[in-house]
Amino acid sequence: MAKELEWFDNTEHEILRVANRCHTVLFFMAFNFDMLSWYAGGGSRPLGSAAQSISRAVKGIDTVKYFNGQEMEISLYGTAVKAAGLAYNRIAKYAAFQNAILRFLTLMVFVQGFWYATTLVTRTTTFQEYSGYMTAFWACLIAGQQIETIFPLVIVLEKGKYAASNLRRLTMVDVEFDLTRRRAGVSPRKCNGFIAFQDVRFHYPSRRDVAGLNGLSMFVNAGETVFIVGKSGCGKSTLANLLLTVWKHNSGSILIDENPLEKLDRKWIHDNVTYVPQRPALFNESISRNIRFGKANTDNLTHKDIWRVCDDVFLTEVITGLPNGLRTKLKSGGTNLSGGQRQRVSLARARLRDTSIMILDEPTTGLDEATKVLVMNTLREWRKDKTTIVITHNLSDIRPNDWVYVMDAGRVVQVGERRTLEALYQGPFADLLKNVETPYEESIPPESCYEESLIDYYMDDPEKENQCPNRTTILPFVENSINAFRQSLAPRAHKSFNPSRVTFQNHRATTAAPPVPSRSQTIKRATSQSRKRPRRTRQSMEEIPPKPECKSTIMKGQQGLRHIFSTIGPNTSWSDKLGIAIGLLCCIVSAAATPAFSFALARLVYIFFTDLSGTGTKAAFWALVITGIALLDAVTSSLQLFLLEKSAQRWIDSVRIRAYGLVMSQARSWFDVDKNKTSRIAQDLEGNAEEMRNLLGRQLGFAVGALTILGIGVGWSFTQDVQLTAVGLVAIPVLLLVLRVFSWVTERCEERCNGESEQLAIFLRDMLDNLVAVRTLSLKGYFDHKHHRLLRRSLSAGRKRAVCTGLTVGLSDTGVFLATALLFWYGARLIVQNGLALEKALTVFSMLLFSLSNSAATLRIVPQVSI
Ligand SMILES: Nc1ncnc2c1ncn2[C@@H]1O[C@H](COP(=O)(O)OP(=O)(O)OP(=O)(O)O)[C@@H](O)[C@H]1O
Ligand SMILES: [Mg+2]
Structure with missing residues (x-):
C-alpha cells in the first residue's frame, strides 16, 4: 500500500x-x-x-x-x-x-x-x-x-x-422604447382625433445642424381632413414620425384629444394612428398577408373583405392579373410591383385599418392622373368624419375648400382654405402653385429611398471620387448626360422647376435669387430625365442577352473538388x-x-x-x-x-x-x-x-x-x-x-x-x-x-x-x-x-x-x- x-x-x-x-x-x-x-x-x-x-x-x-x-x-x-x-x-x-x-x-x-x-x-x-x-x-x-x-x-x-x-x-x-411593456401610460377609451402641435422643435440626433421641426404649431379638429404642403425637406414626414412616437420631440407639446403624447400609452397611439409612408412598407409575404397586417385581429377577416379594400383602392384588376392573385408573394419592399401598385397595396392596408387618425404621406405619387382622382375621391369618402392629414406635393389633390397648412423650414408659414390662399397672388402657397406648371416630380416613379441615396452616392460625395480609380471613365458619361439634359431644358427654362425661388421666410417674401439650379437639383433632373425614358431603356436592357461566358461561369449546383x-x-x-x-x-x-x-x-x-x-x-x-x-x-x-x-x-x-x-x-x-x-x-x-x-x-x-x-x-x-x-x-x-x-x-x-x-x-x-x-x-x-x-x-x-x-x-x-x-x-x-x-x-x-x-x-x- x-x-x-x-x-x-x-x-x-x-x-x-x-x-x-x-x-x-x-x-x-x-x-x-x-x-x-x-x-x-x-x-x-x-x-x-x-x-x-x-x-x-x-x-x-x-x-x-x-x-x-x-x-x-x-x-x-x-x-x-x-x-x-x-x-x-x-x-x-x-x-x-x-x-x-x-x-x-x-x-x-x-x-x-x-x-x-x-x-x-x-x-x-x-x-x-x-x-x-x-x-x-x-x-x-x-x-x-x-x-x-x-x-x-x-x-x-x-x-x-x-x-x-x-x-x-x-x-x-439600452432600450429607449420598451415595446414589451403592454400598458405604459394612459389609454383613453375612445380616440376622437383632435391633434395639436404647439411650438414643437426637433433635431435628428445625427444632424444637429438642421432643424427637423423648428417651432411647428398646428391644430387639426377631430374628424377633419387637412392637407400639408411644402417644399422637399421642410419637415412634413418628420411631423408624422413624431406623432407616431418614432422619434421624441425636443421641446413643445404634441396632444391627441388634449392628452400629451408622452402620457399616452404607445400601443394605444399605434392602434389609433395610421401612417401611410412615402415609401410603402411592404414585407416579403403574400399580398393578402401584407394587407391583413392592417388589422390586429384577422380571425373574422374573410377573403371578401380583402377584395373589398382592394376595390376601394383600384387594385383588383392588378391582383387578378397576377398568376397567384392575392397569394402572390411580394419581395421585400414590394420590388416586384410597380411604384403605383406598391402605393395602392399600402393604401389597401390603411383602408382595412381605418383608425381614428390617419396620415397619408404622398398617397397618390406614382399613380396616373385618372387613378389619382379616383383614389382621392374614395379616400375622402371613407375618411369622412375621421381625422385625416394628407401630405402632398400634388396640389391637384386639394379642392378649393380644403384646409391647407403650408410648411417651410420646419414650421407652418401659411394656413387657410386653398381658395383663400390661391386668391393671394403672393406668398408661399402662390409660389408653390407657380411651380406646378412643370410637374416633373410627378412623372418620377417612386423609387426607393435607397436608389436616391445611390444617385447621391455617385454624384454628391467628393470623397467617393478619390476612392474610385476608374471614376474618370464614368464621370464624363454622367456629366455629358447632365450637360445634354441642361441644353435640352434651355429653351423652356422659364417653365422649369426652380426651388431657389420657393423660399418662404415670411408670408410675403419671394426672393429674387437667379434661377441657378443647385448641383443636386440638376442631378435630380438628370435622374428624372433618365427616368422619363425608363421603359425604353429598361426594355433595351432586358433585350440584351446575357454574355455566353457569364452563363458558363455562374456555378450551378455543387462542384467537385477537382x-x-x-x-x-x-x-x-x-x-x-x-x-x-x-x-x-x-x-x-x-x-x-x-x-x-x-x-x-x-x-x-x-x-x-x-x-x-x-x-x-x-x-x-x-x-x-x-x-x-x-x-x-x-x-x-x-x-x-x-x-x-x-x-x-x-x-x-x-x-x-x-x-x-x-x-x-x-x-x-x-x-x-x-x-x-x-x-x-x-x-x-x-x-x-x-x-x-x-x-x-x-x-x-x-x-x-x-x-x-x-x-x-x-x-x-x-x-x-x-x-x-x-x-x-x-x-x-x-x-x-x-x-x-x-x-x-x-x-x-x-x-x-x-x-x-x-x-x-x-x-x-x-x-x-x-x-x-x-x-x-x-x-x-x-x-x-x-x-x-x-x-x-x-x-x-x-x-x-x-x-x-x-x-x-x-x-x-x-x-x-x-x-x-x-x-x-x-x-x-x-x-x-x-x-x-x-x-x-x-x-x-x-x-x-x-x-x-x-x-x-x-x-x-x-x-x-x-x-
Ligand atoms: N432619419 C433622419 N436623420 C437625419 N436627418 C433626417 C432624417 N430624416 C429626415 N431628415 C432631415 O430632416 C429634414 C426634414 O425631413 P422630412 O423627411 O421631414 O422632409 P419632407 O418635408 O418630408 O420632405 P419630402 O417632401 O422630400 O418628403 C430634412 O432636412 C431631412 O434631411
Ligand atoms: Mg417626406
Missing part, C-alpha cells in the same frame, strides 16, 4: 511538473489570442464595406445601369475586397507566428518532461516507478496532442469570439502559385516531422527499458533530436499556414471580383430571378467565398498532412514488422468508411443549414428595413413568432448537423481506440510467442498510433473549419 501511494505521488508529481509547463504555454496562448482577436476585428471592417457595396449596387441595379456605373461599382468592390484581403493576411501572419511558438513549446514540454524523467530513472530501480513515469509521460503526450488539434482552429475561434462580442453588444444596448481547384490556376499570380507549392511542401515536411518525432520518442522510451546505465547521454541525444524536429515542425507548419492562407485569400478575392464583374454585366432580367436575390449574391460572394478559401487555406493542408503522416507512418512500420503493422491497419478501412459516410451526411446537413440561415437573413433584413412599420402597425407579435419559427427550424437543422458530426467523430475515435487496443494486444502476443524485438514493436506502436490518431484528428478538424 505504501508503495502504491509512493507510485501515485511520483506520478502526480510528474504530471504536475509537466502541467506547470503547459500552464506557461497556455498563458502565452491566451495572451496571443487577444492580439489575434484584435486583428480579427480589424479584418471584418473592410469586409463589411465590401458587403455593403454588393447590397447597395445589386439593390439599386437600375440606377447603376442608368448611370453606367458598373465599372465604378466593380472598382469600389475590388478596393474593399483588397483591403479585407490585406487585413486577413495580417491575421494569417500573426496566427502563423503564434502557431510556430505554440508548436515548438508543446513539443519541448515532452523534451523537458523526459529530461527530468531520465534523472529520476537513473535514481530508481523498481518497475512500478518506471511505469509511473511512463503513465505520466503518455498522459502528457495525449494532452499535448489535444492542444495541437486546437492550432488550426485559432482563427476560427477568434473570429467567433469577435462575432459573439458584437452580438453581445446588441443585447446590451473543378473548384482548377480555378486556382487562372485566378492566381505566379508568386501565389509558388506560395501554394512551397506551402504544400511545408505541409509534407511538417507532417513528416510527426513520425520522426514518434521515432525519436520510441528511441527514448526504449532507452528507459533497456539501457539504464547510459540513459543520461543517450536520452540527451534523443532529446536534442526531438528539439530539432520541434524547430523544423514549428517553422514549416507556420510557413504552410501563412502561405496557404495568403494564397487562398488572393485566389478567392480574384474569383469574387471576377464574379462581381459578371454579376454587374448581367441583363436586368437576371436580377429578377429568385435565386439572384441580393441576399443570395451577397452570401455567395462573402460567406460562401470564405468557405471556398478554407478549402485551399486549411483543408487541403490538413489532407496533405494527414496523408503524408499516414504514408510515412505505415511505410516505416512495415519496415519494422509486417505482421504487426497489417493488424494495426485494420482501422484504416473503418476510418475511410467513416469519412465517406461523414462527407455525405455533412453535405446534406450543410445544405439544409445554409438554406435555413438564408431564410433567417432574408427575414431579418425585411424586418429591419421596415422597422417603423413593424412598430406602428403593432406587428411585433407576428414577427416575433415568425422569428422564433425560423430560429427553431434553423436550430433543428443545426442540431441534426451536430448529431451527425458528433456521431461520426465518436465513431472515428472508437475506431482508433479499438485499433490501438488490438495493436497492443497483438504486439504483446508477438513479443511473447514469436520473440519480436521490443524495439521494433515499440516503433510500430508509436508510428501507427501517431499516424492513425493524426488522421482521425484531421477528420475532426475538416468539418469544423467549414462550419
Whole structure:
C-alpha cells in the first residue's frame, strides 16, 4: 500500500511538473489570442464595406445601369475586397507566428518532461516507478496532442469570439422604447382625433445642424381632413414620425384629444394612428398577408373583405392579373410591383385599418392622373368624419375648400382654405402653385429611398471620387448626360422647376435669387430625365442577352473538388502559385516531422527499458533530436499556414471580383430571378467565398498532412514488422468508411443549414428595413413568432448537423481506440510467442498510433473549419 501511494505521488508529481509547463504555454496562448482577436476585428471592417457595396449596387441595379456605373461599382468592390484581403493576411501572419511558438513549446514540454524523467530513472530501480513515469509521460503526450488539434482552429475561434462580442453588444444596448411593456401610460377609451402641435422643435440626433421641426404649431379638429404642403425637406414626414412616437420631440407639446403624447400609452397611439409612408412598407409575404397586417385581429377577416379594400383602392384588376392573385408573394419592399401598385397595396392596408387618425404621406405619387382622382375621391369618402392629414406635393389633390397648412423650414408659414390662399397672388402657397406648371416630380416613379441615396452616392460625395480609380471613365458619361439634359431644358427654362425661388421666410417674401439650379437639383433632373425614358431603356436592357461566358461561369449546383481547384490556376499570380507549392511542401515536411518525432520518442522510451546505465547521454541525444524536429515542425507548419492562407485569400478575392464583374454585366432580367436575390449574391460572394478559401487555406493542408503522416507512418512500420503493422491497419478501412459516410451526411446537413440561415437573413433584413412599420402597425407579435419559427427550424437543422458530426467523430475515435487496443494486444502476443524485438514493436506502436490518431484528428478538424 505504501508503495502504491509512493507510485501515485511520483506520478502526480510528474504530471504536475509537466502541467506547470503547459500552464506557461497556455498563458502565452491566451495572451496571443487577444492580439489575434484584435486583428480579427480589424479584418471584418473592410469586409463589411465590401458587403455593403454588393447590397447597395445589386439593390439599386437600375440606377447603376442608368448611370453606367458598373465599372465604378466593380472598382469600389475590388478596393474593399483588397483591403479585407490585406487585413486577413495580417491575421494569417500573426496566427502563423503564434502557431510556430505554440508548436515548438508543446513539443519541448515532452523534451523537458523526459529530461527530468531520465534523472529520476537513473535514481530508481523498481518497475512500478518506471511505469509511473511512463503513465505520466503518455498522459502528457495525449494532452499535448489535444492542444495541437486546437492550432488550426485559432482563427476560427477568434473570429467567433469577435462575432459573439458584437452580438453581445446588441443585447446590451439600452432600450429607449420598451415595446414589451403592454400598458405604459394612459389609454383613453375612445380616440376622437383632435391633434395639436404647439411650438414643437426637433433635431435628428445625427444632424444637429438642421432643424427637423423648428417651432411647428398646428391644430387639426377631430374628424377633419387637412392637407400639408411644402417644399422637399421642410419637415412634413418628420411631423408624422413624431406623432407616431418614432422619434421624441425636443421641446413643445404634441396632444391627441388634449392628452400629451408622452402620457399616452404607445400601443394605444399605434392602434389609433395610421401612417401611410412615402415609401410603402411592404414585407416579403403574400399580398393578402401584407394587407391583413392592417388589422390586429384577422380571425373574422374573410377573403371578401380583402377584395373589398382592394376595390376601394383600384387594385383588383392588378391582383387578378397576377398568376397567384392575392397569394402572390411580394419581395421585400414590394420590388416586384410597380411604384403605383406598391402605393395602392399600402393604401389597401390603411383602408382595412381605418383608425381614428390617419396620415397619408404622398398617397397618390406614382399613380396616373385618372387613378389619382379616383383614389382621392374614395379616400375622402371613407375618411369622412375621421381625422385625416394628407401630405402632398400634388396640389391637384386639394379642392378649393380644403384646409391647407403650408410648411417651410420646419414650421407652418401659411394656413387657410386653398381658395383663400390661391386668391393671394403672393406668398408661399402662390409660389408653390407657380411651380406646378412643370410637374416633373410627378412623372418620377417612386423609387426607393435607397436608389436616391445611390444617385447621391455617385454624384454628391467628393470623397467617393478619390476612392474610385476608374471614376474618370464614368464621370464624363454622367456629366455629358447632365450637360445634354441642361441644353435640352434651355429653351423652356422659364417653365422649369426652380426651388431657389420657393423660399418662404415670411408670408410675403419671394426672393429674387437667379434661377441657378443647385448641383443636386440638376442631378435630380438628370435622374428624372433618365427616368422619363425608363421603359425604353429598361426594355433595351432586358433585350440584351446575357454574355455566353457569364452563363458558363455562374456555378450551378455543387462542384467537385477537382473543378473548384482548377480555378486556382487562372485566378492566381505566379508568386501565389509558388506560395501554394512551397506551402504544400511545408505541409509534407511538417507532417513528416510527426513520425520522426514518434521515432525519436520510441528511441527514448526504449532507452528507459533497456539501457539504464547510459540513459543520461543517450536520452540527451534523443532529446536534442526531438528539439530539432520541434524547430523544423514549428517553422514549416507556420510557413504552410501563412502561405496557404495568403494564397487562398488572393485566389478567392480574384474569383469574387471576377464574379462581381459578371454579376454587374448581367441583363436586368437576371436580377429578377429568385435565386439572384441580393441576399443570395451577397452570401455567395462573402460567406460562401470564405468557405471556398478554407478549402485551399486549411483543408487541403490538413489532407496533405494527414496523408503524408499516414504514408510515412505505415511505410516505416512495415519496415519494422509486417505482421504487426497489417493488424494495426485494420482501422484504416473503418476510418475511410467513416469519412465517406461523414462527407455525405455533412453535405446534406450543410445544405439544409445554409438554406435555413438564408431564410433567417432574408427575414431579418425585411424586418429591419421596415422597422417603423413593424412598430406602428403593432406587428411585433407576428414577427416575433415568425422569428422564433425560423430560429427553431434553423436550430433543428443545426442540431441534426451536430448529431451527425458528433456521431461520426465518436465513431472515428472508437475506431482508433479499438485499433490501438488490438495493436497492443497483438504486439504483446508477438513479443511473447514469436520473440519480436521490443524495439521494433515499440516503433510500430508509436508510428501507427501517431499516424492513425493524426488522421482521425484531421477528420475532426475538416468539418469544423467549414462550419
Ligand atoms: N432619419 C433622419 N436623420 C437625419 N436627418 C433626417 C432624417 N430624416 C429626415 N431628415 C432631415 O430632416 C429634414 C426634414 O425631413 P422630412 O423627411 O421631414 O422632409 P419632407 O418635408 O418630408 O420632405 P419630402 O417632401 O422630400 O418628403 C430634412 O432636412 C431631412 O434631411
Ligand atoms: Mg417626406
